Amino acid sequence: MSEATWREVAPGVHVRRHEELKLNCGLVVGEERSLVIDTRSFHAQGDELLDAVRQLTDTELVVVNTHAHYDHCFGNAAFRDSQIYAHSGAADGLRRTGEHQRQQVVDHLRATDREQLAEQVRETEIVLPFYLVEEDTVLDLGGRTVELQYAGRGHTDHDLAVAVPDAAVVFTGDLVEEGADPAMEDAFPLEWAPTLRSLLGRDSSGASDTWVPGHGQVVDRSFVEAQAEQLASMAERFSEVLGTGLAGVDSLANAGRGLGLTEDTLRLAAVRALELRH
Ligand SMILES: [Zn+2]
Numbered sequence: 001m002s003e004a005t006w007r008e009v010a011p012g013v014h015v016r017r018h019e020e021l022k023l024n025c026g027l028v029v030g031e032e033r034s035l036v037i038d039t040r041s042f043h044a045q046g047d048e049l050l051d052a053v054r055q056l057t058d059t060e061l062v063v064v065n066t067h068a069h070y071d072h073c074f075g076n077a078a079f080r081d082s083q084i085y086a087h088s089g090a091a092d093g094l095r096r097t098g099e100h101q102r103q104q105v106v107d108h109l110r111a112t113d114r115e116q117l118a119e120q121v122r123e124t125e126i127v128l129p130f131y132l133v134e135e136d137t138v139l140d141l142g143g144r145t146v147e148l149q150y151a152g153r154g155h156t157d158h159d160l161a162v163a164v165p166d167a168a169v170v171f172t173g174d175l176v177e178e179g180a181d182p183a184m185e186d187a188f189p190l191e192w193a194p195t196l197r198s199l200l201g202r203d204s205s206g207a208s209d210t211w212v213p214g215h216g217q218v219v220d221r222s223f224v225e226a227q228a229e230q231l232a233s234m235a236e237r238f239s240e241v242l243g244t245g246l247a248g249v250d251s252l253a254n255a256g257r258g259l260g261l262t263e264d265t266l267r268l269a270a271v272r273a274l275e276l277r278h
Contacts, residue, residue: 004052009210009218010167012144014056016049021071022179022215026171027053028164030141033060036082037162037171038214039075041105042117042124046075062139064148065129066173066214067156068093069186070101076127085139086129087150089158093186098126133160136202147204151175152195153188159195163205170205171212176224178216181261182231184268188276190239193232200224233259234266238273247274 004018012029018040026037034057039046053061065073065086073094076084102121109118137148149161155174162171174183175196182192199205200221209221237255241247252270253263261269 004048006052006056007218009212010164010169013164013167013169015212015218016052023071024171024212024214024216024218025049026162026212027056028141028144028146028162028167029057030059030144032142033062033140035139035141035146035162036061036063036079038066038072038173039063039079041071042074042121043077044120046078049075050078059142062141063129064160064162065090066161066171066175067159068097069156069174070098070105070121072173072214073129074102074121074124074126076129077125080127083131084127084129085131085133085137085148085160087158087160088132088134089156090160091128091130091132093156093158094126094128102126147202149199149202149205151198151202152191154192154195155183156186157188161199161205163202163208165204167210168208169210169212170199170208172199172214172224174214175199176211176213176219176227178213178219178223180215181265182227184265184272187269187272189231189269189273190235190276193228193235196224196228196231200228230259230261234261234269238270242273242277247277249274 007015014027016025028035061082063079063082063084068090105121106118139146144166147163159173159175211219211224234256241255249270253266256266
């Protein structure tokens with residue numbers, strides 16, 4: 001099993017960083033219930049996460065999937081006795097794309113000689129979240145609350161962030177990415193920056209200086225502000241080109257150069273911007 005370590009970023013607020021994909025899962029421990037944030041990529045990884053959670057708390061567990069990408073929710077099978085929260089769009093997305101995501105992951109693992117992992121993904125039952133929200137929702141964990149926040153479209157059309165107001169921590173899912181560019185495959189490139197700014201402006205997260213991205217290192221508020229700036233600049237440049245009526249992938253990607261985003265990211269963002277124009 002791949003290596004992973006817990007880090008307590010605030011009292012009772014833990015981040016589990018996994019070597020694989022540099023994925024971060026979260027645990028917020030309350031007096032009566034605890035919240036697990038994201039469940040990893042397949043059933044056995046979910047089981048392993050559950051064991052690790054049980055080292056830290058024996059309270060009842062509640063789960064949230066930040067979004068419907070496999071690495072954040074295919075481990076749900078290990079948490080099926082818990083209430084699993086997500087945005088309703090995540091349940092729709094998983095229903096629509098779950099099997100396709102599975103096939104892509106299996107193909108990739110096989111192509112890179114990881115047949116055993118491929119088999120585990122293949123055998124994993126996709127368990128849909130069934131406590132569905134569409135707006136900011138407070139969960140009482142006993143002695144503390146957490147807030148599930150929907151601030152608009154960004155990395156997907158259904159990203160939830162999780163704020164822990166008493167600890168000034170926000171878990172962002174893949175709305176924030178550290179160590180790699182924001183991932184554009186299912187993104188809304190022109191709407192992502194306003195969504196991040198809306199999160200930054202929330203009462204419950206506004207004062208937070210500990211932001212936990214879906215992947216990579218824990219960051220501070222200024223990092224999130226900088227990523228919002230970068231995405232806003234890209235969107236502004238894309239909009240200018242889209243306004244000329246001469247927009248293509250090349251012209252959009254060209255316009256986005258110099259912002260610190262890779263060519264691949266810009267091209268994916270350009271494809272999405274063009275798809276979404278209609
Ligand atoms: Zn994602």
